[in-house]
Amino acid sequence: MKNLISIFTVLLSTLLLSSCSDNDDSLKLGGKLVVNGVEHPLTKGFIVPNYTGDNPDYDKRRFYFVLTNGDIALNDNSYVYSDNITQLIDFNMYCSIENPGSVEYTTYSLFNTFTDTDFNDAFIDHSGINTNVELQNGEFVSGDSLSSDDMTSGQATISHNNGIYTINFYFSNEENTVTGTYTGTLTELNIQY
Numbered sequence: 001m002k003n004l005i006s007i008f009t010v011l012l013s014t015l016l017l018s019s020c021s022d023n024d025d026s027l028k029l030g031g032k033l034v035v036n037g038v039e040h041p042l043t044k045g046f047i048v049p050n051y052t053g054d055n056p057d058y059d060k061r062r063f064y065f066v067l068t069n070g071d072i073a074l075n076d077n078s079y080v081y082s083d084n085i086t087q088l089i090d091f092n093m094y095c096s097i098e099n100p101g102s103v104e105y106t107t108y109s110l111f112n113t114f115t116d117t118d119f120n121d122a123f124i125d126h127s128g129i130n131t132n133v134e135l136q137n138g139e140f141v142s143g144d145s146l147s148s149d150d151m152t153s154g155q156a157t158i159s160h161n162n163g164i165y166t167i168n169f170y171f172s173n174e175e176n177t178v179t180g181t182y183t184g185t186l187t188e189l190n191i192q193y
Contacts, residue, residue, distance in 0.1 A: 031182035033087055035131055040087040042067045045165065047186040052101045053193060060100035065091045067182045074189045080138040087131045091156060096122045103158065110154035124148055124156055129171065129178050146176055
């Protein structure tokens with residue numbers, strides 16, 4: 001009987017360790033940006049939240065998130081980039097007209113002259129995809145840049161669970177294909193209004 005209990009204990013321990021390890025593996029933080037088949041790491045995420053005040057000159061639907069492989073800060077409402085950044089995506093986002101002042105956990109469709117996205121729905125507008133970035137004194141100098149304005153299709157999906165965001169995105173046109181994913185926290189950057 002003692003041997004049977006020992007065997008059962010070993011099997012149960014193995015099963016528990018195996019299931020814990022599976023849970024840890026399922027949440028891989030960070031992500032990647034793939035531009036025309038070339039993969040670049042994304043290790044950091046930042047968000048500039050929606051305006052929530054009463055001034056009608058500011059759009060409560062608009063917010064930004066930036067995915068990159070280095071740190072970003074705001075100084076006088078301008079991005080200041082760390083010197084080690086080599087790629088970044090600056091997403092210009094709009095929540096739906098029904099949910100101003102919020103980040104909706106939904107799919108945001110590309111809004112430009114090539115798409116038929118409804119202006120009242122959640123959408124992406126004027127976003128930049130940058131690789132091989134060169135910086136000087138914390139400012140963007142050059143890089144291989146693509147704009148969402150030139151893409152014929154695209155979208156980003158945002159979900160959120162216990163402080164962890166998952167962002168999946170793609171953009172494409174006849175010449176370019178951009179895909180990517182990021183899972184992790186988003187550091188809040190606050191614009192001074």
